[in-house]
Amino acid sequence: MSMLGPWVFLPGHVAGPAMVGLGATKGYVMLWQVVSIVVYTVFTGLLAAGLIGWAARAGVEASLPGAF
Incomplete structure (x- = not known):
């Protein structure tokens, strides 16, 4: 759920408690949250x-103010 959450617009602050509620350990959820953040x-x-x-x-030139 941590890795797929951003693709289905499921925020981590919803996915984390949901996974713990479904039986995952807090450590396992935290590990996958960290892996997900690093990968993305x-x-x-x-x-x-x-x-x-x-x-x-x-040859595209930047058109933003302050761009070099």
């Missing part, structure tokens, strides 16, 4: 880096 952070970072790299290679 790495995925988002790589996606952002890839998009920024693609934009730079394509």
Whole structure:
């Protein structure tokens, strides 16, 4: 539930107590919450880096105020 939660718009503060209520231990729930956060952070970072790299290679210029 921790890994699939963001894909089905199920927030962690709802999923965690639900998993404990269904019989999972608190430690197990915390472990999977941490794994989920790390995986999604790495995925988002790589996606952002890839998009920024693609934009730079394509010659897209930043149009945001304060962009270099």
